Structures are given as structure tokens and as C-alpha cells.
Amino acid sequence: MALVNYAVTDRVAVITIDNPPVNALSPAVWDGIDQAVQRAVADREADAIVLIGAGSTFIAGADIKVFDTLKTKADSFARSAGTHALLRRMEDATRPLVAAIHGNALGGGLEVAQACHFRVATKDAKVGQPEVLLGIIPGAGGTQRLPRLAGAKMALEMATDGKPVPAPKAHAAGIIDQVVDGDLLAGAIVFAKAKAARGEIRKSREIPIPPDAAAAALAAADAVRASLRKTARGLRAPFAAVDAIEAGLRHGFDKGSERERELFAECVVSTESKALRHLFFAEREVAKVPDIPKDTPTREIKRAAVVGAGTMGGGIAMTYANAGIPVLLKDVDQAALDRGLATIRANYGVTMSKGKMTEEQVEKTMGLITPTTSYDGFDRVDIVVEAVFENMELKKATFAELGKVTRADCILASNSSTLDIDEFAKASGRPAQVVGHHFFSPANVMKLLEIVRGRETSKEVIATSLKLAKKLGKVGVVVGNCFGFVANRMLAYYMREAYLLLEEGASVEQIDRVLTEFGMPVGPFGMQDIAGIDVGARIRQYLASIGQSRAEGPQSAVPDRLFAMGRYGQKTGAGWYKYDAPGSRNRTPDPLIDQLAREEAAKRGVTRREVRDEEIIERITTALANEGARVLEDGYATRAGDIDVIYAYGFGFPRHTGGPMFYAETVGLDTVLARVKAYRARFGDYWQPAPLIERLVAEGRGLYGEPALA
Numbered sequence: 024m025a026l027v028n029y030a031v032t033d034r035v036a037v038i039t040i041d042n043p044p045v046n047a048l049s050p051a052v053w054d055g056i057d058q059a060v061q062r063a064v065a066d067r068e069a070d071a072i073v074l075i076g077a078g079s080t081f082i083a084g085a086d087i088k089v090f091d092t093l094k095t096k097a098d099s100f101a102r103s104a105g106t107h108a109l110l111r112r113m114e115d116a117t118r119p120l121v122a123a124i125h126g127n128a129l130g131g132g133l134e135v136a137q138a139c140h141f142r143v144a145t146k147d148a149k150v151g152q153p154e155v156l157l158g159i160i161p162g163a164g165g166t167q168r169l170p171r172l173a174g175a176k177m178a179l180e181m182a183t184d185g186k187p188v189p190a191p192k193a194h195a196a197g198i199i200d201q202v203v204d205g206d207l208l209a210g211a212i213v214f215a216k217a218k219a220a221r222g223e224i225r226k227s228r229e230i231p232i233p234p235d236a237a238a239a240a241l242a243a244a245d246a247v248r249a250s251l252r253k254t255a256r257g258l259r260a261p262f263a264a265v266d267a268i269e270a271g272l273r274h275g276f277d278k279g280s281e282r283e284r285e286l287f288a289e290c291v292v293s294t295e296s297k298a299l300r301h302l303f304f305a306e307r308e309v310a311k312v313p314d315i316p317k318d319t320p321t322r323e324i325k326r327a328a329v330v331g332a333g334t335m336g337g338g339i340a341m342t343y344a345n346a347g348i349p350v351l352l353k354d355v356d357q358a359a360l361d362r363g364l365a366t367i368r369a370n371y372g373v374t375m376s377k378g379k380m381t382e383e384q385v386e387k388t389m390g391l392i393t394p395t396t397s398y399d400g401f402d403r404v405d406i407v408v409e410a411v412f413e414n415m416e417l418k419k420a421t422f423a424e425l426g427k428v429t430r431a432d433c434i435l436a437s438n439s440s441t442l443d444i445d446e447f448a449k450a451s452g453r454p455a456q457v458v459g460h461h462f463f464s465p466a467n468v469m470k471l472l473e474i475v476r477g478r479e480t481s482k483e484v485i486a487t488s489l490k491l492a493k494k495l496g497k498v499g500v501v502v503g504n505c506f507g508f509v510a511n512r513m514l515a516y517y518m519r520e521a522y523l524l525l526e527e528g529a530s531v532e533q534i535d536r537v538l539t540e541f542g543m544p545v546g547p548f549g550m551q552d553i554a555g556i557d558v559g560a561r562i563r564q565y566l567a568s569i570g571q572s573r574a575e576g577p578q579s580a581v582p583d584r585l586f587a588m589g590r591y592g593q594k595t596g597a598g599w600y601k602y603d604a605p606g607s608r609n610r611t612p613d614p615l616i617d618q619l620a621r622e623e624a625a626k627r628g629v630t631r632r633e634v635r636d637e638e639i640i641e642r643i644t645t646a647l648a649n650e651g652a653r654v655l656e657d658g659y660a661t662r663a664g665d666i667d668v669i670y671a672y673g674f675g676f677p678r679h680t681g682g683p684m685f686y687a688e689t690v691g692l693d694t695v696l697a698r699v700k701a702y703r704a705r706f707g708d709y710w711q712p713a714p715l716i717e718r719l720v721a722e723g724r725g726l727y728g729e730p731a732l733a
């Protein structure tokens with residue numbers, strides 16, 4: 024079967040793109056479309072042309088893998104001339120050319136459709152220009168044709184936020200000419216014949232922009248830029264998309280197209296784009312676990328239970344209910360349940376106030392959560408998620424009970440963020456069924472699910488967990504069972520450096536500011552105030568009781584002193600910051616922290632100094648990457664990309680850096696290694712280079728295959 028097929032039906036040439044799974048535009052597909060359109064134009068048997076996708080979609084865009092072959096800006100600029108000329112040839116077809124869209128018309132897919140004379144779509148189809156999410160801009164005329172079809176305001180919105188637009192909305196905006204009920208191809212053929220009968224052809228590039236609309240559009244471009252300065256700090260692509268659209272508004276289609284090519288070429292070779300493309304594929308790669316074949320049997324999860332109605336348990340119950348899965352929510356007494364349910368209701372209240380759910384939807388969803396203080400009904404559930412307090416004995420006791428009250432095939436998952444799940448497995452008496460499902464706070468919002476594989480967890484349970492993660496709207500990443508798994512094991516090093524920098528002379532505000540400027544949604548101290556200082560302190564206490572610590576090196580006593588003062592963060596109205604009231608998010612710096620840091624620095628003989636912003640980034644990212652490399656070498660993560668996905672989704676590590684491992688590679692593994700050695704000389708032997716990094720540097724290789732990223 025060819026990638027692009029040609030047939031004539033009822034005097035309409037039907038060109039079908041057949042490049043599974045998503046009809047991405049590889050060079051051969053571009054050529055195939057080009058040749059087929061020219062063939063149709065010359066075909067005496069055809070009065071009109073329909074372009075349609077085989078399988079489940081129209082075209083999901085250019086083949087993203089091909090961008091890796093564009094090594095320089097000049098190379099990319101030169102190559103795009105061919106694409107632009109091809110689309111112009113299509114648009115110059117002398118018979119009506121109709122795009123018939125189902126599934127998705129994204130990126131280059133929508134640009135191909137824009138170069139057709141008309142577009143029809145199924146009601147559930149989506150169209151979008153998601154290029155900015157890959158660090159690029161529409162590069163096949165989208166910045167020029169879309170404003171002419173949909174108006175500049177909508178084009179600016181679509182090209183800068185990258186979100187797909189449903190067909191009915193696209194129809195109202197003028198992107199789609201007709202929404203087809205029933206069979207798409209049949210509808211498209213009728214539409215095309217009608218256009219042919221009337222001799223109608225409409226070239227998007229020739230749609231005029233009236234002067235008053237152009238003036239309003241320029242103002243809209245300025246407004247979008249102003250808002251991007253707040254929402255897209257540190258990014259280039261969204262601004263480049265606005266520039267390209269603006270160039271077309273000011274100077275016309277041809278000059279605008281040339282500017283688009285220049286800006287696309289600049290973006291496609293940028294680190295921002297390489298990083299975002301890396302994450303695109305890494306996100307899809309995580310679902311592939313080397314020893315769990317695709318055909319591993321999975322179980323359907325129809326009913327669930329959560330033990331523990333605290334912050335995490337409540338959020339997990341919401342996650343199940345949001346996915347339409349009925350869930351029992353158990354806690355020890357009615358008071359604890361009432362508190363948990365009140366928090367859940369308050370969370371849904373916020374969602375409702377933002378217009379994201381109606382009252383009816385909230386009631387229906389909450390109706391799926393059944394509170395209980397007993398194990399009644401646990402024999403009917405397919406999975407239990409344990410979310411009790413982070414305490415080994417308590418968790419073991421819970422698993423021992425769960426082993427008795429659930430069916431033999433029920434999955435027993437633990438939301439522990441650190442502890443050894445093999446201990447729970449042993450306690451349950453059913454180790455093959457036990458797995459870690461580590462959600463991130465707030466569990467109903469954060470997209471990451473660490474799926475922790477115990478020594479005896481069955482393949483079926485892992486495969487089911489991966490499928491379930493998708494159903495719950497999460498990205499599931501399988502990790503090994505070490506203390507803190509991947510996310511929190513590395514986080515201990517991130518936090519160690521934050522605490523030490525504080526003692527050395529940086530302030531809470533400086534460190535949080537520097538990390539948010541780097542692109543984190545919240546700095547380490549702000550994050551801890553949200554998560555609760557008590558959580559980390561209790562884990563440290565537990566570890567101390569078994570003679571361990573989370574990360575080598577000096578342990579700052581400041582967080583434990585805050586814990587001892589009852590300053591647990593936002594919930595108590597004070598933590599690393601002062602808050603207006605318990606639960607409030609309005610914070611102000613607290614001079615007390617500086618005083619505590621001074622005292623602890625003095626005790627450790629640390630001379631306080633001014634800490635540069637760059638040092639904060641360097642220390643923290645180096646600590647993360649060095650530990651990440653150890654996690655990788657120890658086999659607790661499958662690929663460096665899995666760690667990147669974990670950090671992007673679990674902690675909001677800036678996507679445009681590609682994640683902590685990809686970032687290290689862009690900085691240069693040799694630089695990372697040199698920094699670790701310099702820190703060892705400066706601070707002590709607790710800084711040790713990860714052997715994997717030493718080896719890769721010696722061999723001139725990178726974390727993602729060979730050679731090291733340029």
C-alpha cells in the first residue's frame with residue numbers, strides 16, 4: 024500500500040493519506056500529496072478533489088523526527104522553500120480541492136488543509152497549531168493562512184497556546200466550511216461536487232485583510248505579546264509565532280511567509296525545541312517497559328477503594344471519581360472522613376468557580392465516592408490504594424488487613440512516597456499483587472504517577488497500572504523500589520543544596536525566585552510550605568531511627584527546627600514564609616529564617632557570604648543530574664528520559680529544558696562532572712561524581728545514546 028493513494032469516485036479524485044498511526048507528514052507523504060494533486064488536476068475524469076486521511080485521523084502534523092535532520096538554521100530555511108512552494112502548487116489547483124478532516128488536523132496537517140480551497144470536518148474532529156509546544160512555530164504557511172481564514176485574534180491564540188480547537192468552534196471561526204454529519208467521505212464528495220458545479224475556488228492566501236481589521240490585529244498582537252511576557256517567560260517560540268503573524272499583517276502574504284520561514288528555521292534548531300521534542304517522545308516511551316510486552320494481559324479496573332482520607336487519599340479518590348470509577352474512601356472514624364470529604368467538596372467548589380465543572384457534574388462525580396469506616400465492600404473492588412500516614416508499621420498493618428479483606432486478584436497499591444514496598448508486599452501475603460502508586464500532590468491535579476515495581480510485583484499488575492494511569496489522566500512511569508523511588512530520591516539532593524545555600528547566605532526568597540525564573544512553578548521553600556514541612560521532618564526522624572539519612576553530606580537543622588516550632592507551612596500559617604492565616608496562600612518573608620540559618624551556619628563553622636543566582640541554579644541542577652545518573656546506573660529508572668518525564672510532570676521542572684537529565688546534557692556532561700569535582704574540593708567528599716557520568720564523559724557519549732548532544 025502506498026503512503027498516498029489515488030482513486031476517482033463519482034468524478035471526484037479522492038486522495039487518501041495512509042501513513043499509520045497518525046498520517047504524519049514524512050518527506051514521502053509530502054511528495055505523495057503533491058504528485059496526487061497534480062495528477063488530479065490533469066485527470067479528465069475528475070471535476071474536484073478530496074484529500075482525506077486513512078485510519079483514525081486526518082494528519083497529526085509534520086513528522087517530528089525529521090526535525091532532527093535539520094542541523095542548521097540555513098539548512099532549515101532552504102528546505103522550507105520546497106514545502107512552501109508545494110503548498111502554493113496545491114492551492115493553485117484548478118479544480119476545487121477539499122480537505123475532509125476527522126480525528127486531528129494538527130500543525131502541518133492543518134496547514135495542508137489551509138492550502139486546500141475548502142475544509143469539511145466531522146463534528147468530533149479537532150484542528151490546531153500545536154507547534155509552540157514543540158518549541159517551533161507553524162512552518163508551512165500557518166502563520167499566514169490561518170489569520171486570513173480565522174482572523175488574527177484566533178490565529179494568534181491558536182499559534183501561541185497550541186491548544187486544539189473542536190470542529191464546531193473552528194466552523195464558527197471560518198476555519199472549517201462545513202461540519203459533516205454521517206459519512207465524512209460521502210459528505211466531502213457532495214460538497215466538492217457542488218463547488219465544482221459552481222466553479223468555486225477559494226485560495227486562503229488571497230483572502231484580503233481589510234485595513235481596519237489589520238489595525239485591530241496589530242493591537243491584538245501587542246496584547247498577546249504582553250500576556251506572553253508573563254506566561255511564557257524564558258520561551259522563544261510563542262513570541263516568534265506572534266512575530267510571524269504580525270509580519271504577514273504588515274507586509275502581506277509573501278513577505279510574511281518569508282519571515283515565517285526565517286523564524287521557523289531559528290526555532291527548530293534551538294535548545295528549547297530540541298528539549299520539547301525530546302519530552303514529546305520521552306512521554307510516549309515511558310509506556311514501553313522492556314520486559315513487559317505490549318500483549319501482557321491486563322485487568323479492567325471497575326471499582327476502587329482508597330484507605331486514608333487525608334490530603335493525598337482524598338485527592339486520589341477524586342482522581343478515580345473524575346475518571347468515572349466508583350471508589351470507596353475509608354478512614355478510621357467519621358470525623359476524619361468528614362474532614363476529608365469537606366476538603367474534596369471545597370476542591371470541587373474551586374473547579375466549579377472556574378467554570379470547569381457544573382454543579383450537576385460535581386454532584387454526579389462526588390456521588391461516585393462512598394465514605395466508609397469499615398472494610399465492607401472491599402471484597403468487590405479491583406484495586407485498593409493505601410494512603411495512610413507515611414509510617415512503616417502502620418502501612419504494614421494496613422497491608423496485612425488488606426490481604427484478608429480483598430479478593431485474591433485485587434491489586435494492592437501503596438501511595439507511599441519513600442518506603443520499601445517489598446515490606447508491604449510481605450505483610451499482605453500476596454506480594455505479586457502489591458505495587459507502588461505514588462501520586463504527587465495535589466493528587467487530582469499533578470499528572471505523574473510513579474508505578475513502583477516490587478521484587479515480586481507481577482507483570483500483569485504493572486501492565487494494568489500503566490493502562491490505569493492513562494485512564495486516570497496520568498502519565499505512569501515505572502520505577503524501581505529504592506528509598507524515595509526516583510522522584511523523591513533525587514529531590515533529597517535538590518533540597519539538601521537548597522538548605523545548604525540558605526545557611527551559606529542565600530535567602531529563602533532569593534532561592535525561590537531564582538528557581539521560578541528558571542521555570543519551576545514554585546521554588547523549593549514555597550513547595551515545602553505547600554506539601555508540609557512535617558512530612559519531610561517525619562521521614563527524617565524515621566530514617567534517623569534506622570541510622571540512615573536521605574542524602575549524603577551535612578543535614579541542615581533549619582527545617583527540623585521549624586517542625587519543632589509547629590511551623591508546618593501554609594496549613595499552620597507559617598513555615599519558610601509567614602502567611603496571613605492558616606491555609607492562606609498570601610505570604611511574606613520571615614526574618615526568623617535568616618536568624619535560624621545564621622545560627623546553624625555558625626554551628627557548622629560556615630562563613631556566610633553573598634550567593635550568586637547562577638550558583639543556586641548550578642548547585643541544584645548539578646545535584647539533581649548527578650543523583651539522576653546514579654538512579655539510572657542502579658537501574659531504578661529505565662531511561663534518562665523517564666527521569667525527565669518524572670520531573671516535568673511530578674514537579675513542573677521546566678519543559679523547555681527537557682528535564683533535569685536533558686538539561687545536564689545541554690549544559691554538557693563534562694561541565695557537570697567538572698562542577699561536581701569542584702564542589703568536592705570546596706565542600707567535601709560527600710560530593711562524588713556519579714560513575715555513569717564519569718564513564719560517559721571519558722567515552723565522549725551522552726545519556727541518550729551516541730554521541731553526546733551537541
Ligand code: 3HC
Binds near residue numbers: 044134
Ligand atoms: N510525528 C511523528 N510521530 C508522531 C507524530 C508526529 N507529528 N504524532 C504522533 N506521533 C507518533 C507518536 O510518537 C506515537 O508513536 P509510538 O506509538 O511509536 O509511541 C504514535 O504516533 C501515536 O501517538 P500518541 O501515542 O500520541 O497517540 P494519541 O492517540 O494519544 O495522540 C495525537 C494522537 C493527538 C495526534 C498526538 O500524537 C499528538 O499530539 N501528536 C503531535 C501533534 C503535533 O505536535 N503536530 C505538530 C507537529 S510539528 C509541525 O507540524 C510543523 C509544521 O508546522 C511544519
